Amino acid sequence: MVARAYWQGQIKLALVSIPVEVYPATRSGAAISFHQIHEPSGKRIRYEKVAPGVGPVDRDEIMKGFEVSKGSYVLLDEDEIEAVKIESRKTLELVQFVEASEIDVLYYEKPYFIVPADDLAEEAYVVLRDALRQTRRVGLGQLSVRGRERLVSIKPCGRGMVMEVLRYADEVHKAQGYFREIGEATPQEDLLDLAVTLIEKKSAPFKPAEFHDRYIDALERLIEKKRKAKGGKRILEDVEEPGQQSGGNVIDLMAALKKSVGSGGRMPERSSSGTKESTASRSAKSGSAKSGSGKSASGGTKRAAAPARRRKSA
Incomplete structure (x- = not known):
């Protein structure tokens, strides 16, 4: 349409x-919006417009104010704003x-x-x-x-x-304010050549449909899984990213570039189901520790994870 x-x-x-x-x-992406829910009652959280010392106020009593100094406002009503x-x-x-x-x-x-x-x-x-x-x-x-x-x-x-x-x-911010501390040194020619080679090896036609927001994909799978479970309350542990080692090691840029060029510029494939598998693994461990048996928390057999919904491409 x-x-x-x-x-x-x-x-x-x-x-x-x-x-x-x-x-x-x-068009807007596949963003997922949430409502705030009061867990004990299952009711949605609502917000009232209130004034300190007055309490709830009617909508027709509210004006727009532009703060000119701390606590001092120029008040404008809707008619004045519409006029300009x-x-x-x-x-x-x-x-x-x-x-x-x-x-x-x-x-x-x-x-x-x-x-x-x-x-x-x-x-x-x-x-x-x-x-x-x-x-x-x-x-x-x-x-x-x-x-x-x-x-x-x-x-x-x-x-x-x-x-x-x-x-x-x-x-628009001026770029100079952010880049002024960057030195004017010229990079080593061999390092530059290796970087150019790596870029050329990884160059390909732009295909935006090949890129997805993996967080949204994982969130959709999670929502669908809980929907099929009839909204059962479940606490999921946060999935932690593998920690990077800290220390005083200096990255050998030349070695890293050579290694990248030698491998054809390939990067490990990203698994769109990584979040799902990691979460399922941690949940399984948690359930096993609590129940002390090989069964799930509900005492039945494990349910198969809901298949990922195919998102429409733009």
């Missing part, structure tokens, strides 16, 4: 107006064109797909797309939507175009 349009309007280039629709190019919001406009005017390389990656915030609103708009849309591609430029403008004014860039993307919401300058 096609997502709901984020914005509908016209891209304006001088005297040319192109009717377009803008759709989100990304930028009116949403149906026109995105491209006011400047720059090379894509001029925009630091730190400024990019969120991408959107731009599509022509109808067949009549397609010709002008294609002209703008191909002109941007030929000149290797991106168009800049400000989009007024939902009360705010967003800085955006427009660039070609396959047969279409993508709009990127950009951060304003005061929203």
Whole structure:
């Protein structure tokens, strides 16, 4: 199903107006959210809005306050805030064109797909797309939507175009403040050559579907397992990562790089079921110690772990 349009309007280039629709190019990941539950009663935890010395307050008695000094606030009501919001406009005017390389990656915030609103708009849309591609430029403008004014860039993307919401300058930290302590020494040539060789050996086409959040995968398996067990209360011990040895050993960078290059740059395969197996092992040991027998805590045979649910790829 096609997502709901984020914005509908016209891209304006001088005297040319192109009717377009803008759709989100990304979606929220498979994040799992939890509710807080009062264990003895099984009831959800609720929060009340209270004022010290007053108690619970009604929603219409609450204002927004900006702290100007410790304990001192400038109060604003909803009408005052609404009055200064930028009116949403149906026109995105491209006011400047720059090379894509001029925009630091730190400024990019969120991408959107731009599509022509109808067949009549397609010709002008294609002209703008191909002109941007030929000149290797991106168009800049400000989009007024939902009360705010967003800085955006427009660039070609396959047969279409993508709009990127950009951060304003005061929203981005200067890199120099973090990197100034890094020395200017040039690395040894042989070390650099080995590192380049290792990178080349491990280079491959980018396939994002091959990467998964293993924590989310393990959490989904855990939830499914407990759901099938009818929500039985169970305490699971934390899985500890193997500890790294501490001490004054200095890593031999040359030896490590040579070893990596010699092995073809291969790394040990990551097991997506590592968390599950480790947790099951520790739970089995705990159950064995408590019951003193080879049976599970419930006295029956062990249940097979629920198969991992296949997550939809983006």
